[in-house]
Amino acid sequence: MMLDALMVEDLYAAAHAPKLEAFEKCTEDIKSISPEAYNWVIRSETGHWANTFFGGLRPQKTPQKAAETAVVVQPASLPSLAPTLNNALALNEPTDVEMGNEITPVPISSNPFPMAVIDNDQRIAARQWENLITGVGQRFHSLAEFREALRKYSIAHAFNFVYKKNENQRVTVKCKAEGCPWRIHASKLSTTQLVCIKTMRPTHNCQGVTSKAPFRAKRSWVGNLIKEKVKESPKIKPKDIATELKRDYGIDLNYSQARRAKEYAREQLLGSYKDAYTDGDDGAFPVAFAVVDEENADNWHWFLTELKEIFGGQCYHAYCLGYLAEKLNKDLKGHFSHDARRLMVEDFYAAALSPKLEAFEKGTEDIKSISPEAYNLVIRSEPEHWANTFFGGLRYNHMTSNFGHLFYSWVSEANELPITQMIDELRGKMMQLIYQRRVESSQWITRLTPSMEDKLKNEVIKARSVQVLRSHGSKFEVRYGETVDVVDIENWDCSCKGWLLTGLPCCHAIAVLESYGRSPYDHCSRYFHVETYQLTYADSIHPIPNVERLMDSEAEDGTVLVTPPPTMRTPGRTKIRKVAPGGRIGPSDFLKRQLQCGKCKGLGHNKRSCK
Structure with missing residues (x-):
């Protein structure tokens, strides 16, 4: 019954939507619940009932004003909805109270704390979260999203809560204050991943958070x-x-x-060196690797030159911010105190991350105030390769080259193998990685990859507090808190540079797009869409015959392939040779020191055994 009611609401919303984007969003919501219902709606001659496609004029009939107490509607079966479409009821957002197996509607109160006096000078930023929970029927993509909204809602309304049930299918929460009736219950809708608020008692009889109990947050x-x-x-x-x-x-x-x-x-x-990056879900994608005799500048130059030949086109060389900061700290060591070095490294990071010239100059000037020499070192280190302000390409907010961590862990397990077996071991790991990600992505039901979906949702939440002022053409002025930015939706640009740097529309752009009825998903980088991610891992690395059998075969010219001889472990503890710093081995590393007699000064014995 709950699923039918949700689909009826989506059908009404689709019918009233004046723009194609809003119509498609509502029908996609139906599809997320029931693909069969979605097909029925699409085949039901939308040109006769949807504002988006209707060719004539149909005066809007003012619906009867809903009472303060919402009416519980028993929806009809889906095939009977079309004849009753013109008699659509005015739906408000009721909040119900659970009474046995029935749902009893109650009036919605604008103040959940009728007995409390809330200081308007406090929790200014939390006001943007006051309406994250709207009442019964509200839907979320997951229980995690519901818990996040509930946490922020409780902060905005200044009360603590406890979980009565916190399971993977349902969540029940009540106010922590003794005797307070506030309560909410949400659960997953059957056959879907959607979560819906089923019941809610919206009013508190407590005073909210009057004590200074610590807020428990991760x-x-x-x-x-x-x-x-x-x-x-x-x-x-x-x-x-x-x-x-x-x-x-x-x-x-x-x-x-x-x-x-x-x-x-x-x-x-x-960025953290524990994580790996590069594909559309912030995961490492293997492109190429090489086996060389030594990791040095010449071999790296050769490898990158060969890689560029494969891809061609214009390439932008980005420096790893972590490496530059480590080198800066090393160069300053011995000349400045720990605190002074820490401050300059932090200023260096701030300058690199800043999207605007003013912020970059402020970061570098802060370094100059501590050390003019360090400032000159930073300025001469080619900021066009590491500073967001000057970088000409797209980095998608990846400022460090820590993508190699996963590959290095593979190599550490295979570096003792002969070269052919080492390569085959790495090939097998990449083959398994591609297969696993292809299988995992086939289960995703979102439009963007999971990590990008979460980032976009965070921006959508912030966009609710953005004020949009229309300007000229495709440009808009937006205000968020005390900041003012300019959004150009046609060129996918915002003066905050967040859209350009991350590939996802920022909260300013989302506010403008939604005011136009456009979907933010249509303005995300194509690399973040699930379809592109699945294409990335669509091709496989195929198995090959056993490597050892190949090593015993002859080459085309008749020569026999020579393999390293088998080695046998000698009995006893393996002796470990100590290597000098820098990897250079000198005479002192393998020559043993001879005994010298303190009595006769002879070699090969001591004074106790001297004759």
């Missing part, structure tokens, strides 16, 4: 919350983070919690 959650703040002010102190979170969101954090959250935010902004 390091990753708070880190994502402060990520933009850390990006703008890399040198912000943990105590300042805690103060601002308390002021803007009412969240209490101690110093260590704020410090760990800042570390997580920096890791997300600058």
Whole structure:
């Protein structure tokens, strides 16, 4: 019954949508619940009932104003909906209370705390979350998305909650205050991955959060919350983070919690060497590898030259920000204190990440105020290869070359093998990786890859607080908090440069697109779409015969392939040769020191055995 009601609502929304994008969104919502229902709707002569396709004029009949208490509608079966389309009811957003097996509607209150007095000067930033939970019938793509919305909703309305049920199919939550009736229940819709709010008691009889109980939040959650703040002010102190979170969101954090959250935010902004990148889901995609005698500049130049010959076209060479920062720190070591070096490295990161010239110049000027020599070193290090302000290509927010971590872990397991077996071992691992990702992506039901879907949803949530002011042509002025930016939707550009740097529309662009009835998904980089990801892994690396049998065969010219002789492990403990720093082996590494007698000064014996 709940699924029927949701599809009826989607059908009404599709019928009233004046634009094709909105019509397609509603019908896709139906399809996510039932492909059969979607096919029925598409075949039901949309030109006669959908505003998007109707060719004539049909005056809008003003529906009867809904009562303060919503009416529970028993939807008819899907094939009987078309004859009743013109009698569509005015739907509001009711919030119901669970009474046994029935749903009893209750009036919606604009103030969930009728007894409490909320300080308007507090939790200013949290106001954008006040309407993340709207009531019964609201849908989410997953239980994780529902829990995230619930957490932010509780912060905005200043109350704590506890889970009565927290399972993989359903979630039931109540207000933590003793005796407070506030309660909400959501569960997955059968045969789908969608989650729907089934019941909700919307009103509290408590005073909200009146005590200073610590807010329990994961390091990753708070880190994502402060990520933009850390990006703008890399040198912000943990105590300042805690103060601002308390002021803007009412969240209490101690110093260590704020410090760990800042570390997580920096890791997300600058990249972690534990992660691998490059495909549409932030995963490493194997392109090419080579086996060389030594890792040096000449071999790297040869490898990259060969790679460029394969791909051709114009290529932009981006420097690894992590390597540059490590080198800068090494060059400054011995000349400056630890704190001074830390500040200059942070300023260097801020300059590299800044999308605008003013922010880049501020970061470098901060370095100059500590050391003019370090400033000159940074300026001479070719910023067009590592600074977002000057880089000519697209980096999709990948600032470090840590994509090799996965491959290095493979090599470490195979580096003791003969070269042919080593290559075959790496080939097998890449073959398995491509197969696994092809199978996993076939189960995805979203339009974007999972990691990009999450990033876009975060921007969509922020877009709800963006004010759009129409300007001229395709350009718009947008205001988000105290910042003002300009969006050009036709050229896929925003003055914040977030759209260009990440390949995903920023919150400013999303607000403009939605005001026009356009879908943000249609303005994401094609590399992030599931279809492109699946094409990336559509081809396989095929199995080959056993490598050892190939080694015993003859070449075309009749010569026999020579393989390394088999080695036998000698009994006893293996002796490990110590190698000098830099990898150079000198006489002192393998010559043993001879005994010298302290009595006769002879060699080969000591004074105790001297005769």
